[in-house]
Amino acid sequence: MSSHGAPVPMTAHPCGPLSGVAEVPGDKSISHRALILGALSVGETTVTGLLEGQDVLDTASAMRAFGADVERRGETWHIHGVGVGGFAEPETVIDCGNSGTGVRLIMGAMATSPITATFTGDASLNRRPMARVTDPLALFGARAVGRAGGRLPMTIVGAEDAVPVRYATPVPSAQVKSAVLLAGLNAPGQTVVIEREATRDHSERMLAGFGAEVSVEDDAEGRIITLTGQPDLRPQTIAVPRDPSSAAFPVCAALITEGSDVLVPNIGLNPTRAGLFTTLREMGADLVYENPREEGGEPVADLRARFSPDLRGIEVPPGRAASMIDEYPVLSAVAACAEGRTLMTGVRELRVKESDRIDAMARGLEACGVTVEEGEDWWAVTGRGAGSVAGGARVESRLDHRIAMSFLVLGFAARAAITVDDCGPIATSFPIFEPLMRTLGATLTTEAA
Numbered sequence: 001m002s003s004h005g006a007p008v009p010m011t012a013h014p015c016g017p018l019s020g021v022a023e024v025p026g027d028k029s030i031s032h033r034a035l036i037l038g039a040l041s042v043g044e045t046t047v048t049g050l051l052e053g054q055d056v057l058d059t060a061s062a063m064r065a066f067g068a069d070v071e072r073r074g075e076t077w078h079i080h081g082v083g084v085g086g087f088a089e090p091e092t093v094i095d096c097g098n099s100g101t102g103v104r105l106i107m108g109a110m111a112t113s114p115i116t117a118t119f120t121g122d123a124s125l126n127r128r129p130m131a132r133v134t135d136p137l138a139l140f141g142a143r144a145v146g147r148a149g150g151r152l153p154m155t156i157v158g159a160e161d162a163v164p165v166r167y168a169t170p171v172p173s174a175q176v177k178s179a180v181l182l183a184g185l186n187a188p189g190q191t192v193v194i195e196r197e198a199t200r201d202h203s204e205r206m207l208a209g210f211g212a213e214v215s216v217e218d219d220a221e222g223r224i225i226t227l228t229g230q231p232d233l234r235p236q237t238i239a240v241p242r243d244p245s246s247a248a249f250p251v252c253a254a255l256i257t258e259g260s261d262v263l264v265p266n267i268g269l270n271p272t273r274a275g276l277f278t279t280l281r282e283m284g285a286d287l288v289y290e291n292p293r294e295e296g297g298e299p300v301a302d303l304r305a306r307f308s309p310d311l312r313g314i315e316v317p318p319g320r321a322a323s324m325i326d327e328y329p330v331l332s333a334v335a336a337c338a339e340g341r342t343l344m345t346g347v348r349e350l351r352v353k354e355s356d357r358i359d360a361m362a363r364g365l366e367a368c369g370v371t372v373e374e375g376e377d378w379w380a381v382t383g384r385g386a387g388s389v390a391g392g393a394r395v396e397s398r399l400d401h402r403i404a405m406s407f408l409v410l411g412f413a414a415r416a417a418i419t420v421d422d423c424g425p426i427a428t429s430f431p432i433f434e435p436l437m438r439t440l441g442a443t444l445t446t447e448a449a
């Protein structure tokens with residue numbers, strides 16, 4: 001994959017209006033889950049709209065290594081699963097590339113089968129904490145041996161006789177929740193996950209869609225998710241909706257680039273994912289939900305974003321963090337073009353993403369002439385209004401696709417071009433970013449490394 005290869009520098013130049021229709025790829029979270037649950041049901045699951053980004057392709061390869069048949073024919077992916085408890089022991093190391101979601105969900109899915117698997121990733125993934133997943137997997141009876149600090153490469157020895165678990169997640173993480181639920185699939189009885197703050201609920205929805213018994217209750221403790229183990233999962237026909245986290249980039253680019261008017265059709269507005277759009281509207285963005293409708297049980301709309309010259313800084317409520325956790329980098333680019341201070345609190349998790357996203361954005365924004373303050377779990381960006389960002393800097397993407405795309409977006413609206421040292425990682429989640437932004441009228445150039 002490209003983030004293992006030579007760096008791909010790219011420069012975003014100040015440009016005129018962005019306009020047209022931005023058809024963003026399929027949802028990354030849903031794509032991983034469709035492959036994994038397809039592999040855990042018996043029979044053929046078909047998936048259209050799958051994100052064909054490197055992260056998801058790595059999960060597809062992993063599912064093959066565990067014994068499922070995964071094949072793309074035409075526009076459709078076909079998965080012949082092996083059933084709950086049917087995973088084979090992989091013969092080689094599972095390389096999850098850049099993907100925390102991939103590795104954590106797959107660890108969960110195999111941890112309650114009597115097999116052993118070794119996982120690795122790229123330099124970014126091998127720095128990220130895995131104890132948040134291996135701690136609850138140990139309660140099922142699985143064992144993990146990794147590098148110091150619970151880092152990859154890591155071997156998981158699955159439980160011989162898994163027991164069900166009741167687990168309160170100590171961090172707001174859909175990956176942890178999902179790893180526990182996937183492990184619970186092959187444990188007898190009821191596995192319960194309790195989360196204090198609601199995180200994205202695609203696993204719960206898709207497990208129910210595949211025929212598992214899952215209930216969700218809200219009470220004083222938070223959200224309580226109960227899964228009955230050892231179901232026969234029924235294969236499904238899945239149409240993956242487009243990714244709101246990818247939609248964020250053309251939307252934000254349009255809001256800050258003078259004269260722009262961009263339509264981003266068919267975007268899921270599941271409340272556990274849509275926090276950015278609420279925040280942008282509070283900042284005064286001209287962002288309209290056109291043609292709101294329901295598709296596959298999810299609220300969906302076409303997003304229309306127009307240049308918004310009067311954006312103002314706001315305080316983003318910490319309770320909204322989980323619903324926009326991947327969007328803070330691009331929000332900070334918008335905040336740099338707003339008037340006043342945007343304060344983002346309750347965002348400690350940003351420090352353990354593909355990069356330390358607070359540090360990566362703060363250093364790059366400062367290089368572009370923007371004022372940033374930061375603490376361990378908060379940061380603030382103070383902008384001086386539309387057209388005020390100096391730019392003219394070279395910034396680091398740190399093997400992080402969202403950092404790379406956020407600075408390219410800012411480059412369209414800055415006074416001088418912004419160069420990102422390595423845009424290879426964009427292929428993990430949004431492989432068509434560059435041609436799509438060019439179609440809208442953006443000026444992006446690549447330079448020799």
Ligand code: S3P
Nearest residue numbers: 029101172173174175176325326
């Ligand atoms: C994801 C959950 C989030 C998010 C990631 C995708 C998922 O991570 O940042 O991009 O698909 O479950 P955390 O669960 O660690 O917050």
